[in-house]
Amino acid sequence: MFMLMREDILVFTKVLMGADLDRATIFWQFRREYTEKSEREQGASTGDPTLNLHVCNRKENRVLLLGIQPSKSRPTTRRPAIMTSPVTAPVLNNTDKWIEENQKFFLPPVCNKMMHNEGQMKLFYVGGPNQRKDYHIEEGEELFYMIKGDMCLKVVEQNQHKDVHIKEGEIFLLPARVAHSPQRQANTIGMVIERDRAETEKDGLRYYIEENGASTLTTLYEEWFHCEDLGSQLGPIIKRYFASEQHKTGQPVGTIEKPPFELDSKVKLVKPFCLKHWIDKNRADMDSKGVVNMFGSNSQFQVDVFGKGENTGKCDTAEIFIWQLEGSSTVTVEGKEYAVGNNDSLLVPIGQSYTSKREQGSLSLICYQDPTRKVVPE
Known part of the structure; x- marks a missing residue:
């Protein structure tokens, strides 16, 4: 739920019934009506509204849509909402x-x-060595894959510190709101996929108090910020930490501000697994059904592996990443054809339709992270 300021205005409440509409379609319908309403009343558009969507009754397909006009004090220097790219x-x-x-x-x-940084999907490759004490916290998920060598991802799972070892060739999905600290060795290469942040979202960087060389659950130091470029934003925060009294004394100073959200203390992490072994285990289903989902439907990430055949797709809330794992495929995006070879990748823009055709022996991993599937903490 959003915390409304006094000057925020409830624009309207609307109930859509009986129509088979996804959240992205509802968003664009609302934005069009909101913009037209603003232009009628004020003579100019006030920009994209902040939205809060709730599915009230999935069986009857009722959707309660709340539109909130941004307050006048809202910063204007941040990038647009994640629906655009x-x-x-x-x-x-x-x-x-x-x-x-x-x-x-x-x-x-x-x-x-x-590799991809301009739009909604943030995809990068990481080397090492990189040993760190800070823990990163965000409302999005992160998908890890180790191309060369192994890594250790330190996490806080169900209120306990834990090391998640991701070996070469393994894939791992980190849920949202889980504190994590990647530890990488020299001569290693890993791929990480995450997403752009909505204007209302904040990331956290946290240090924990250590006792006898082991981390506790007590926060020593933390900062919360709107993440626009994590690589450039982390450096100044880390410098402030090392110059702080907390770092010098090992004890928190004063009162730590209440965080924007709490860690997910209930989620149980799924262990990293070998992508090749997973493919071999599910190859028969890929041949017969054409596609096998990797992580289920309860995540922001949608990750599917497609075998021989043809599929079409489109996402109005996220960019789609097509990674050719085996063989080759032909992908047509908005009428233009792309030849996608072995270990090629193709990024499909938001709102653009694609068709992928694969012959026998071809496998494509197709994924995106849909922010509208984010579970809001109670």
Whole structure:
């Protein structure tokens, strides 16, 4: 739920019944009506409204739509809501060639390079070594895959510190609101996919008090910020921590501000698993059904692996990432054809339809992270 300021105005409440509409369609219908209403009343559009969507009755397909006009004090320097993206044309890369051309960035002090950063999807490759004490917290999910070597992801799972070891060739989905601290070794390369943040979302960077060399659950130091470029924003926060009294004394100073949201203390992490072994185990279903889902429907991430055949897709809230795992495919986006070879990837822009055709022996991993599927803490 949104915390409304006094000057915020409830524009209207509308109930849509009996129509088979997804949230993205509802959003655009609302935005059009909101803009027209603003222009009629004020002579100009006030920009995109902040939305709060609730499915009231899925069986009867009732959707309660609340539109909130932003307050006058709302910052105007942040990027647009995550429903929009500057990426307007598909982006085709060969992963092996791209890594070879950018491997110099995988070494300290940078250790990472963004492949996709302009739009809603944030996809980057990370090297090492990188040992850190800080824990990152966000409302989105992160998808990890280790291309070369192993890594350790330190997490707080169900109020306990835990090490998640992701080995070479393994894939792992980190749920939202789980504190995590990636530890990477030299001569390793990993892929990470996350998403852009809505204007209302904040990320946290947290340090925990240590006792006898082990982290506790007591916060030593933390900062919350709207994440626009994590790579450039982390540095100043880390510098402030090392210059703080908390770092010098090992004890918190004063009162730590209440965080924007609490950690998910109930979620149970699914262990990392070998992508190749998973494919071999599910290959028969891919051949017979054409597609197998990887993580279920309770995540923001939708990750499917498609076998021989044809599929069409479109997402109005996220960019779609097509990764050719085996063989080749032909992908047509808005009438333009792309030849996608082995270990190529294709980024499909928000709102653009695609058709992917695969022959026998072809496998495509197709994924996106839909922010409207985010579970709001009670």
